[in-house]
Amino acid sequence: MDATRQVGVADKERLDAGREPALRVTGLAAAYRRNRVLEDVTFEILPGTLTAIVGPNGAGKSTLLKTLLDLHPRLSGEVRFFGTTYRNAKRRVGYVPQRGSVDWDFPTDALDVVMMGLYGQIGWLRRPGRRHRELAMAALEKMGMGAYAKRQISELSGGQQQRVFLARALVQDADLYLLDEPLAGVDAATEQAIMELLKTLRSNGKTVMVVHHDLQTVQDCFDHVLLLNRSVIAHGPTAEVFTAEHIGRTYGGLLRGWEKVTG
């Protein structure tokens, strides 16, 4: 009897295989020195979704991304990318850190930075070839940055730097993208270009998670929302989850007037 149940479970798993979560997080906890930043974070991201991670400053949004990617130590919990560990799924995951996390004074040009997205493919200690340069160039052009390929990165505007970062992620050709505040401090044109890109990625079957600050644009741009404040307040399709009540709970009543906006 036990055996037949086992078979049943296996069948069900096979049926669900098409919808195997791109990311499954269970009971994740993380801390900085004495402060517990994340506690019992549990959620599942379905493939082909575009999710906004929303929450107040200090809610642990960036820490969540870093902990998922083993860039910050995990106190407890389990993280599975496409049913396996990050270590095994590295090639399928693209990460775009905050623009301020690197030194833009570093002597290199835009094309070179984008090329870094290909280093995993090129292999360690090998030199990039012409094909890699063409791939990087194509990604820059997709971000409307073709004309700036040879420009020093220190001479680019904030929005342009962000586009270069996105081009670098694009060239990785990952299946799941994690972006840390890509829209922070960019102008309207760049914001639009980035949102277009995210939608294109989704329609190509990619999964995208974005740490997002602008509550106004969540409904227009994202099909899923994850409201975070130390742990998951609410998570699901935007239409169901992005309610005044949930937002109020996430921001701890710090936000007034949201009842009107979200209706």
Place this chain on the structure above:
Amino acid sequence: MTGLSHNAQWVLVSTLMLGSAAGLVGCIAYWKRQSLMGDALAHAALPGVVGGFALLGFKSLPVMLAGAAASALLGALAVAAIRSHTRIKEDTAMGIILSVFFGLGIMLLTIVNRMPGGGQSGLDKFIFGQAAAMVRQDMLVMTAAAVVVLLVVLISFKEWKLYLFDPAFARGLGLSGRLMDAIWMTLLVAVIVIGIQAVGVILMAALLIIPAVSARYWTHAFSRMLALSALFGGGAGAAGTWISTLGDGWPTGPFIVIAAAGMFLVSLLFGLRKGLLVTAMLRRRQVRRLRAETVRSETLAEGEALP
């Protein structure tokens, strides 16, 4: 090179190689924002040198250099431990280690100099450097080590670029930051150990810092900055050594530093990318263009007003 003895020519070649290796490692340190690490570790090498001598009771370069490497690494570990276990910042930690280790080294030196035979040990040469005191074998070791450092940086150039620009992204791609740190620390200690004989523990830092900052004024590409830094370091090493052979018993370190400082001054003034002269010229050109444009639009406006 007329007038230079065969030995002096060898010294020149080895300090040239040393300078190049120091330039490369210093360029990496510059972008790690850890230029001072070289200074701290060079000073931290002194107790090891003296300890190596005291252990045997006579001068054996391999033992003394092994001691130098050990105490420099100990200093590096101490800096790392202070940084990760206390709230003390890295620069403060380096300051502590630098002074404590150097003080310890001088203390040991005083004791050893009073030991029988200690007075003739030539240990004080390690403080300011005395390239002329090196023998053929020392130079071979120095040159070989410098070549290894050059090769390591050359082969993993792409990895250094990635790691220095965006270490988090590098880790995401599977490039271990810990491994890169360990390699860098090994290269740094290697350069210091082979360099203290010629340059001395106090001034070693200059050879690690000045070539890199000088190179920054000339280029916008990391590859060229590395190459230039190696070139400047090598140039300073050779020039300083050559000057020091002009006098009898002149120390090498100070002259190498003076030569490097000269290169820095030239770079600061005439550097093609960030030099003061170029910056001023570009500014003046902008001002002139702006003036010409205003004049043109003014005359245009007058012309329109005429009829």
